[in-house]
Amino acid sequence: MATATAHHGAHPTGISRWLFTTNHKDIGTLYLWLALILFFVGGAMALVIRAELFEPGMQIVDPHFFNQMTTMHALIMVFGVVMPAFVGFANWQIPMMIGAPDMALPRMNNWSFWILPFAFVLLSSTLFMQDQGGAPSAGWTLYPPLTIQGGIGTDFAILSIHMLGISSVLGAINVIATILNMRAPGMTLMKMPLFVWTWLITAFLLLAVMPVFAGAVTMLLTDRHFGTSFFDAAGGGDPLLFQHIFWFFGHPEVYILILPAFGIVSQIIPTFARKPLFGYNSMVYATASIAFLSFVVWAHHMFTVGLPLAGELFFMYATMLIAVPTGVKVFNWITTMWRGSMTFETPMLFAVAFVFLFTIGGLSGLMLAIVPADFQYHDTYFVVAHFHYVLVSGAIFAILGGAYYWLPKWTGHMYNETLGKWHFWLTVIGFNIAFFPQHFLGLAGMPRRIPDYALQFTEFNQWSTVGAFLLGFAQLLFLYLVVQTIRSGKKASTQVWDGAKGLEWTLPSPPPYHTFATAPKVK
Amino acid sequence: MGITRIKHVTGAITRLFLGISLWSVSGLALAAYELNFQKPVTPIAEEILDLHNLIIIIVLIIFVIVFSFMFYSIVVHRKSRGYKPAKFHDNNTLEIVWTIIPFLILVGMAIPSTATLIKMEDTSESELTVKITGYQWKWRYDYPDHDVSFFSTLSTPRDQIENKTAKGENYLLEVDNPVVLPVGKKVRFLITANDVIHAWWVPQFGVKKDAIPGFINEMWTRIDEPGTYRGQCAELCGKDHGYMPIVVEAVSQQEFDKWVSLQRNKAVAAQASAAQKWSKAKLMARGKQVYGQCAACHGANGEGVGPFPKLTGGKITTGPVADHLKIVIQGKPGTAMQAFGPQLSDVDIAAVVTYERNALGNNTGDVVQPSQVKALR
Numbered sequence A: 001m002a003t004a005t006a007h008h009g010a011h012p013t014g015i016s017r018w019l020f021t022t023n024h025k026d027i028g029t030l031y032l033w034l035a036l037i038l039f040f041v042g043g044a045m046a047l048v049i050r051a052e053l054f055e056p057g058m059q060i061v062d063p064h065f066f067n068q069m070t071t072m073h074a075l076i077m078v079f080g081v082v083m084p085a086f087v088g089f090a091n092w093q094i095p096m097m098i099g100a101p102d103m104a105l106p107r108m109n110n111w112s113f114w115i116l117p118f119a120f121v122l123l124s125s126t127l128f129m130q131d132q133g134g135a136p137s138a139g140w141t142l143y144p145p146l147t148i149q150g151g152i153g154t155d156f157a158i159l160s161i162h163m164l165g166i167s168s169v170l171g172a173i174n175v176i177a178t179i180l181n182m183r184a185p186g187m188t189l190m191k192m193p194l195f196v197w198t199w200l201i202t203a204f205l206l207l208a209v210m211p212v213f214a215g216a217v218t219m220l221l222t223d224r225h226f227g228t229s230f231f232d233a234a235g236g237g238d239p240l241l242f243q244h245i246f247w248f249f250g251h252p253e254v255y256i257l258i259l260p261a262f263g264i265v266s267q268i269i270p271t272f273a274r275k276p277l278f279g280y281n282s283m284v285y286a287t288a289s290i291a292f293l294s295f296v297v298w299a300h301h302m303f304t305v306g307l308p309l310a311g312e313l314f315f316m317y318a319t320m321l322i323a324v325p326t327g328v329k330v331f332n333w334i335t336t337m338w339r340g341s342m343t344f345e346t347p348m349l350f351a352v353a354f355v356f357l358f359t360i361g362g363l364s365g366l367m368l369a370i371v372p373a374d375f376q377y378h379d380t381y382f383v384v385a386h387f388h389y390v391l392v393s394g395a396i397f398a399i400l401g402g403a404y405y406w407l408p409k410w411t412g413h414m415y416n417e418t419l420g421k422w423h424f425w426l427t428v429i430g431f432n433i434a435f436f437p438q439h440f441l442g443l444a445g446m447p448r449r450i451p452d453y454a455l456q457f458t459e460f461n462q463w464s465t466v467g468a469f470l471l472g473f474a475q476l477l478f479l480y481l482v483v484q485t486i487r488s489g490k491k492a493s494t495q496v497w498d499g500a501k502g503l504e505w506t507l508p509s510p511p512p513y514h515t516f517a518t519a520p521k522v523k
Numbered sequence B: 001m002g003i004t005r006i007k008h009v010t011g012a013i014t015r016l017f018l019g020i021s022l023w024s025v026s027g028l029a030l031a032a033y034e035l036n037f038q039k040p041v042t043p044i045a046e047e048i049l050d051l052h053n054l055i056i057i058i059v060l061i062i063f064v065i066v067f068s069f070m071f072y073s074i075v076v077h078r079k080s081r082g083y084k085p086a087k088f089h090d091n092n093t094l095e096i097v098w099t100i101i102p103f104l105i106l107v108g109m110a111i112p113s114t115a116t117l118i119k120m121e122d123t124s125e126s127e128l129t130v131k132i133t134g135y136q137w138k139w140r141y142d143y144p145d146h147d148v149s150f151f152s153t154l155s156t157p158r159d160q161i162e163n164k165t166a167k168g169e170n171y172l173l174e175v176d177n178p179v180v181l182p183v184g185k186k187v188r189f190l191i192t193a194n195d196v197i198h199a200w201w202v203p204q205f206g207v208k209k210d211a212i213p214g215f216i217n218e219m220w221t222r223i224d225e226p227g228t229y230r231g232q233c234a235e236l237c238g239k240d241h242g243y244m245p246i247v248v249e250a251v252s253q254q255e256f257d258k259w260v261s262l263q264r265n266k267a268v269a270a271q272a273s274a275a276q277k278w279s280k281a282k283l284m285a286r287g288k289q290v291y292g293q294c295a296a297c298h299g300a301n302g303e304g305v306g307p308f309p310k311l312t313g314g315k316i317t318t319g320p321v322a323d324h325l326k327i328v329i330q331g332k333p334g335t336a337m338q339a340f341g342p343q344l345s346d347v348d349i350a351a352v353v354t355y356e357r358n359a360l361g362n363n364t365g366d367v368v369q370p371s372q373v374k375a376l377r
């Protein structure tokens, strides 16, 4: 770093630009590409699962490898796709939305990204250790004692979870520091775009629960290798202790996976309805109360473990209560659309599909909260259907919608709208064919995480597999479209969308490398 | 009376809604698809089904109302129709209304749920106790009041799983020794596990509970109709989690008593035969059957699977007999090789060890007698 001008004028190019970058836009791009690559890796694993389940009997893989696929698919999608994609959005958008020149802690920002590729190389390398037991295979929930039996892949997974945790915590600290310290003059908290709000709350959730998860897997590690018996009843421990700790992390985690999605959708809908977001204040309060409640509902994942009656009742009521703020959000989105002047470009299509399909997942969540009924639903395909409605048509649809929404800003080019619409419709149709029938499979009694099934489940499984392949291959179209938009395409205007409001739309498309070096004034 | 009517109506509406949504997805004949729970055969399962139907109706009604607003808006409030955007962005009354109404609906759902849950958790005054123990990958049933105990394993032939022969009607839902229970009696289950967590689930009973090593869970059922009921392990328990079904035969009290005495006679006969000296041929034939349990990990021909060692030419299977017996009886802690001592009889262990040493490509010539097993226990 010779002089300040050299630092600001010339940037490294080629590989060192990306390795050493401290620029929020570059780092955002890195996060988003990592997420997209892992989306295809995790997706390929899902297709292995669905291919095996096309028919009863074992056709393609053996049961042990099947379990590796379900475990790795979940770990990669949760920690490698949805979370990094949201951090990518945060990096690009938060500084531009609050009028800051960059993230508050740019060097740490670089580090929190670059931990990730190594973590995922470690995790994926276990697939090549089949002779030592292969990849972790006890499910993404890592329940002991089964996890204790796992091979060396389990230790690799634990190490990589530690790395992911460090990355997330650093990222969360950065988001909080940026939002609390670097807002432009006049950008009061209650003027912040909702995306910024949801990320602020998400960051606090991350800070609170990632260390808990790290603690849980560390206890697994010491149980495996250092003679402790936290989770081993024979040594005075308790296998259920792990489940309590895991879900104390796990339930807030599912909100970490959805709150930023709420934020993205709350940006998109007002733009295309050409009408301000309805109930901004109540959206903020609803998000905060969802986050708060998420700490007191964890045992709804454990209704069948033999909780005392009072415990079951408490967790049933608390879980049902979450439906209230969730409902408020849905009502607010619909009322934002109400009497707007709507157009349906691809981002809006994804946002509308989000509201509709996420609500199906929310309502099945409400059903799962009813303890007596959950005794039937638990650990069946009904649960699998539930969490794919909230995670795929929830988190992933919001991510895709957000990508279409901001891609013109980021790249300076309009994407191809016709292709975008094709991508949307193939995705929605494929998704519903893949996952709607799984509700019925669960009700009829098909357990989850099985490689082979009784004959009465055949037809719906075939539908599901066909839908999954459609859904999977439709994403190649998205990859093509992104590359095409980066390379060519109509020049995007500063405003991009005529209904868009907010500081990012005052910047040229693409924005210069450094933006808001002098803070804008917000009225 | 009013209640049952409501149940009928809600049931009918559910089927209608489910039917329509299915038709729109598939357009295929309805008959081939199961859309809802399996037919309940206990009072609790019946109640759960009613509760489920009630909740699904409420949820569907809410869904239809809320989204009819959205779709109306999507059709009408379009720029392409020249619709001008309104300016409103707040309404406290509305916010309060749509916070309070859902809350009240939830209270309405919580009341019947709580009532059913309290009944489900009441295991008092049972007339029969059965202890269930989950193993990788089979179930053990003990009837402490009757001195009966046995293992229950999948009986679907491997050839069906590997698509070499046609699959039977109860593919993956059939076992060698079903649990037998009397109808009309309150049966209490004590459930635990030997190795990892499993879950015992029979959908038609509305009973699902985790089997956790070191802990004993309780639950109960009362079966109304005689019949055969099938279920599966519901908690991921390793490689063969998909292959540990549950089959319950519900029979009259007389038949149950007959079954109990039959089981006792079998146990006595087994003890007598363990005292005898067995021929190699008989041991090999029996060993081949028992080996089915070992094949899950060590391979049908002793070739090993992934991390599980092969037995063909193995250090233990061709080494000293005592070491071989020891690992089968005591297992290898920290691995999936469990202690088979408590699970298998002296005869079975003698037979399977003899088999492993003289088949699977091994040929040590050793013949192991049940008495040798007994001595090592």
Ligand code: HEM
Pocket (backbone or CB within 6 Å): A141, A254, A255, A257, A258, A300, A301, A319, A320, A322, A323, A326, A361, A362, A363, A364, A365, A366, A368, A369, A374, A377, A378, A379, A383, A386, A387, A390, A391, A394, A395
């Ligand atoms: C109204 C809101 C929701 C309610 C009441 C709810 C309720 C539940 C319940 C009770 C379960 C446990 C089911 C069982 O295992 O028997 C569950 C599972 C799950 N939920 Fe939700 N949920 C809601 C929203 C969400 C959201 C927003 C997400 C994520 C974006 C989510 C992700 C999941 C996941 C991943 C699981 C399964 C975890 C596993 O066992 O692997 N849920 N939900």
Ligand SMILES: [Cu+2]
Pocket (backbone or CB within 6 Å): A250, A251, A254, A297, A298, A300, A301
């Ligand atoms: Cu949860």
Ligand SMILES: [Cu+2]
Pocket (backbone or CB within 6 Å): B197, B198, B199, B233, B234, B235, B236, B237, B238, B240, B241, B242, B244
């Ligand atoms: Cu299992």
